[in-house]
Structures are given as structure tokens and as C-alpha cells.
Amino acid sequence: MSADPLLDETIDPAEVAVEEGANEGRPDDRVDDERHDEENRLKPEYVRAVRLALEEDRKGEVYELVEPLHPADVADLLELFDTDERTDLTIAISDLMTGEVVAELNDWVREEMMEALPADAVALIADQLETDDAVQLIEDLDATDQRAILAEMEAEGRAAIESALSYPEETAGRLMSREFVAVPEHLTVGDLIDYLRIHGTVLGDFFEVFVVDEAHHPVGTCSLSWILTTPRKIALTDVMKRDQTLIPVQMDQEEVALMFQKYALISAAVVDESGRLVGQMTVDDVVHIISEEAGEDALLLSGAGDGDINEPIREAFSSRVRWLVANLGTALVASLIIAAFGGAIEQLVALAILMPIVASIGGNAGTQTMAVTVRAIATNQLTKANTGRILWREARVAILNGVTVAVLVGIGTALVFSVPLGAVIALAMVINVVTAGLAGVLVPVLFERAGQDPAVASSVFVTMVTDSMGFFAFLGLAVASGLVS
Template sequence: MSESDIDLPPGAAPAEADRLHDADDRLRPEYVRRVMAHVEAGETESARALVEPLHPADIADLFELVDSDERRALAAALEEVLGGEVLAEMNEHVRDELIDTFEPHEVAEVAGEMETDDAVAMIEDMEEDEQRAVLRALDPDDRAAIEEALTYPLESAGRLMQRDLIAVPEHWTIGQVIDYLRAGAELTTDFWEVFVVDGRHHPVGTCMLSWILRTPRHVAVADVMKREQTLIPVDMDQEEVALRFQKYALISAAVVDGSGRLVGMITVDDIVHIIQEEASEDVLLLSGAGEGDINEPVRESYKSRVRWLIANLATALVAASIIHMFEDTISRMVVLAALMPIVTGVGGNAGTQTLAVTVRALATNQLTQSNTWRAIAREIRVACLNGLTVALLLGVGVAVFLDNSLLGMVIAAAMLTNILIAGLAGVMVPLALDRARADPAVASSIFVTMVTDSIGFLLFLGLATASGLVT
């Protein structure tokens, strides 16, 4: 495909716009280059004509694909299409970078186009004085909704929920509901179910749109609604909300305050983002890589990573001190120095495997107090089988190739014991952090690595010394 093939006229059909994507549904590099060429040449109409056929999520991707110093020029050229839908889909670091160039009234205008949860996500990280200026510029109804959301804890259902929903009294008929939906010009247009409330505005049931459409007008809502529903407390952590959606296969759910009043709803499209964020967060926390976002400023990435590297350096000194204790043993049998990394390396991998399984089980509520000991026993059995297999292979290999059966038995015993300890550490460390109300993904890998390295060196060199292998 030549670069000229991707010039599209204004109002191009979606089928034509599809030519801008590769087989993996990513924007083609030549398309990105062509857009930026028009922007740099001051040909804003041509640039806008290329971008207008795209979905808001693709426009957001376009901003993320260009260099940081090109984004302001691109935003100026695409001002007419850079609305709330695009900013809602944008990476938070890229969005914050663009928002910094907006005036408060411009931010307020964009926030007014967004769902409440998206507007809150955009405003919550702003400086306090800028935040107040934006809130003052908002429509009173939007300001009230956003200010209320900002009072809830970070990453809670209150920050995640939407205020625009459909709620009807339980004494209505289906006909009254249909007339209300048709006559209410100000009602939200995006919903899958109608919430049924009592006189105190407490949710008492839900009614799917398909039921409303297929039920005669004279039938009472209370006769067709589903009374069993999953209610989300407004202060519930978003990770727990996601688990409930996953467990009960929800499309939407009512959010209630401390008195049980209906205050909002959460929909599955918001939960998809949360599941992805939480899964990525746990993986990155295990590695100490911070947010792990390629758009994160270098200074922030440095600050989030270096502290874990320093902590890792401290734990590595523990292992180094153990090696120093056996300096005389190593000097008299140099081959031990070549074999030590095998014991610690395999043990570390075994511990990481168990750690990953345990952290995931804790995050998804598969591992609770009721099955903790069963999970520990299971991981010990797995570690025992793995240890026996690896120890047998390594012991026989060392005995044969180095013609030293005693050395083979020593390294096999060290390997078996270290893998068993690694398995136990891999499950006990995150469990201990979880019981202490700390995130089990944070720092677990550092502690497990310290245990496997230190114990591995101590076992191998200690057994070699005690067995009389080194004379």
C-alpha cells in the first residue's frame, strides 16, 4: 500500500476507513505519518478529513502513537473532533498532557459531554485550584454529580458509577413505563434494564428492556420484574465490583448508598476496563515496574522502579554474605561456584510460579480463609513432585559428567529442599501480606527471591561442607 492510498475524502465510508488499519486492527504507520505531515504543513482540513472517519478509540490511539512534542499541534488541528468521547478513550498520561493545555472552561465543556465516571477520571488528578476552576465552569447539575463522586474513595464504586439511569416506581404498569421512556427527552439513551424503586428510592427489582417490550401494557411492573439483584455499595473497591460482575454475569448493577438508596449504576463496559487494569496492575507490582505505562513520564517511572531495585540490592547482600561465609569451601572446590546459580535460579523460578498462582487466587477470591490450608498443602505437593524430578535429573547429571557421585547427591538434596522452601515461600509470603491488609502483589517477589537465593546458597554450600565433599 502506498502512502497516497490512505488519503480519504471528508465523510468517507467506514469500509474505506478500514483501509487505515492493519490485520491486528492497529492504525497503519504510513497513515499516522500522513496525518502528521498534513498537520506540520498547516493543512488542518486535510488532516481532519483523514481522521474524521475513525472511531473515537482510534483517534485516541492516534494521539498515543505520535511523539509527545507533536500532540499539541495535532490537538490544535483536530480541535473539532477532539471531544469527550475521544478523551474518555485516551491513555490517562496522554490525556493529562493535553488537558494541561486547555483553559478551565474548555475542560468543563469536554467534561459535560462525558459520562460522569469518565469526567471524574479526567478531573480527579488535576491540581486543586485547576479542579475548582473547572467545577465552577460546569453546568450546575454536572458539577453537583462530579463533586459528589469526588467525595468517594479512589477506585471505589462511587467514582466508577454513572448517575444517568432509568428508575420507575413499583406501582406503575408497563404502559406507564413505555410512555415515560418515550416522553422523557432528557432521559439517558444508553441502558439495558430499568431499575424499580419503592417510595424511599430503594431498589426493589429490575426489569429488562426485552421484558418491557414483550409484556402487555396493563401488566404491573411488580408482576414482571426480577426481585433478586446484585446491589453494589457505593464505597466498594472497584476490584471487588469487577469480581461480582464476573461471578454473577452482570450487564449492569445498581449502586446504593449507606441508607440503601439508589444513587447510580455501573455497566459492564466500565468493568471491562477495570478487569484489564487490575490484572495488569498485579503483574506489574510483582515485578516492581510501577504502572508500566509506556506513556508514563520518565521521572515517574524512575521513582516507581528504583526503590524496588534498591530493596532488591539489600536482599542480594544477604545472599552475598552467605557466600562469603563459605569462601574457604569455594576456594578449595571451584566447581561449587559454577553449580551454585543452578540451585538458586531453579529455586527462584519455582517460587515465582507459586507466587503468581497465589497472587492471582487472592485477587480473584479463589483463595480465602476457608481453603487456605488446602491451598498450602496443594502447593507443597506440587513443589515436592517438581523438586524430586529436577533434583534427580540434576544429581544424576552432575554425578555422571563430573564423575563425582557425592557431589551429585549434595546438589540433588540442596535442589529438592530449596524447591520445597520456594513453594512454601511462594504461598506464605503473599498470604501474610494479605492478612496484614497489604497488597500481596507488592514486594512479594523480592522476599521470595531473597528466601530462595539465601536458602539455596546456604543449603548447597553447607551440605558440601558438612558432607566432607571438600577436604
């Protein structure tokens, strides 16, 4: 018998084979079953079957149809139903409405359901969840509902959620998990293994163990692979990794995601202002952050607000219309430029025919550069240290693009209309594309320097610059060249 307790427990290879075999083929089975299509989405026929059983009040059949689904698929199914149907479906499958299902729901759908449920029911669901998921469950509810739900919760869970809600939204303090494993630095590997075995049922899932000093400051980490492959008598201080990435509680979630990406982290300790370990961020949390931030930036660039199909119509209208109104104002600038050259357009109708080409190409060029710039700012690739270099780079790209497109449109215009008009539109095209490239960098950078999200309104102002400059350059050059008086 081995002296190492870890090796005392005999593992039957047959059992391992059975367990591994049990998991094999599950993805294919799930894809090929009657509920999922090839892309692992719920089939329309299956959704219709659930809806029909619900409409005919066959609750037992509804339960049988939904019960085999994974919690994430139950959440997807709920999101496919209208509000009234969703309430009836929730009642029919109440036993299946676990915290896992609620945690997977779309933000708008979850908030709607939480507002419809009594406080004790929401508290019951929150008690099943980890702290970060429970916070997400109730953080968007109004203060009265939050107090009612917290009053129904167990004391330990209530204290953890209240602590999380004290931090600003989208910070590490709000999002971190308060369930983690921290041990004193005087332990050996064997001591740690014994501790984990004794307390394993309450520790939850973890990827590494944090080693702390007497003041609860993190001094190192031990990954599970190190713990399992190191002799019991070795001290933790001899095997732990002392260099670690610490995340302040006030750090924005986007910066947290960048740190995980940059340093290839699986988990990281979160510390308060005094440097004490208060929580951890794990890679599964960061995946959600990355997905959320990427979608948010894309929607903000278009002025579509949250852009969620479950968002109430009033909120969707409010978030979108203000940017359309702002765009109307900036479009008036371009209209005034056209009006100033109204006489020239009357003399040469070809100007009116060709103007949209100049503005459209400039707008597309500006959008390309703006998208690259916003992404570079979001990923910390563009900073104050390299703004000048990036601006010069995009200017050179814009010159090459402008000249290429200008040659093509100039030749086409010369063949259809006249050589002088071809030269005018070619020069105007170069000017507008270069201007678009510079605006695509400068507008987001200026927003970022002013402390504003560069994705929010950059598109409106870049479009104004490219349209206005396009019209002014083309019409102004036409007048200056003598094509019109």
C-alpha cells in the same frame, strides 16, 4: 389494528435489511482500509502521513486524514505522537476532539492535555461526558485546576462530579454512573413503556430498569427484554426480578468486578449507606476495571510501578528504582551466605559453577507459585478458609517438581563431576524448590493479611528466600557431606 401501541408502528422489513446490511462488512472494511492493518492498529504509513502533513503545516490535510477515524482510533493516534506534536495535532483537529476521544485517552496523556487546555475548554468536554467519564477526566488534576474547571461547568454536571469526587478513588461511588432509569413499583408495563418513550431522549443508554419504593430503595429490576415482551396491563411487581445484586458506594472496584464476573451481571444498582439507589455500574465500566486491575497486578509483581510508556521519566524512575534498591538489600543476604562458605568454594570450584543452577530453578519455582497465589487472592479463590489446603497443595506440587528436576540435575552433575556432588545438588534442589513453593504462598498471604497489596513486593522477598535457601542448602550440604572441609 392491534390494541397494543407497541404493535401499532409498522416496521418495514426492507428497512431492517438495509440497516443490517449497512453494518455488515464494516469490521473487514476497517481492517483492509488504508489506515488499519490486519490487527486493527493504525498503519505506520498512515501515522507518517499525518505527521508529515502536520510538520508542513497542512492543517486541512491533517483534518481530512483524521476525520474518518473512530474516536478510539483518534485517541490511539494522539498517543503515538510526542508531547509537542500532540499539542499541534489537537489544534489541527480541534473539532474532532470530542468527549468520546478524551475518554479513550491513556490516563497520562489525558492528564497532560487537560493541564494544557484552559479551564473553559476542559469544562466543555466534561459537559459532553457521562458523570463517571467526566470524573476520570479531572480527578487527577490538582485542586486548583479542579475548582477552575468545575466553576465553568453547568450546575447539574458540577454537582454530580463534586458528589463523585467525595468518594475515595477506585470505589463504586467514584466510578458509578449517575444516569439510570428508576420508576415506582405501582406502574404497569404499559406505564413504563409510555414513560420511556416520552423521556427516551434524556435517559441515555441503559440495560435494565430499576424499580424503587417510596424511599427510593431498589426493590427489583426489569430487563428490557422483559418489558418488550410483556403485555401492557401486567404490573411491574408481577414481572420484575426481586433478587438483585446491590453494590455499596464504598465497595472497592476490584470487588465490584468480581461480583459482575461471579453473578454474570450486565448492570447493577449502587446504593448509599441508607440503602437508597444513587447510581449504577454497567458491564462496560467493569471491563475497564478488569483490564486495569490485571495489568496493575502484573506490573506490581515486577516492581515496575504504573509501567505506562506515556508515564513521565521522573515518575517511572521513582517507581522502579526503590524496588531495585530493596532488591539490592535482599541480594546482600545471599552474598553474605556465599561469603560464609568462601573457603569451601575455593577448595571445590564446581560449587561456584553449580550454585546459579540451584538459585535459578528455585527462583522460577517461587515465581510460578507466587503468580498463582496472587491471582487466587485477587479473585477470592484463596481466603482464610482454605489457606491451609492451598499451602498443602502447593507443597505437594513443589515436592514433585523438586524431585523431577533434582533427578535430572543430579544425574548430569554425577556424570560431569562426581556422584557425591550429584547427590548433594539433587538434595539441595529438592529443599530449595519446596521452600520456594511455600514462600510463593506464604509471602503474598502475609502481605494480604497485613492489609497490603500482595502483588507489590512479593517478588523481592520470594527471590530473597529462594536465593538464600538455595545457596545455604547447597553449600551447607557440601560441607556436611565432607566434599569440602
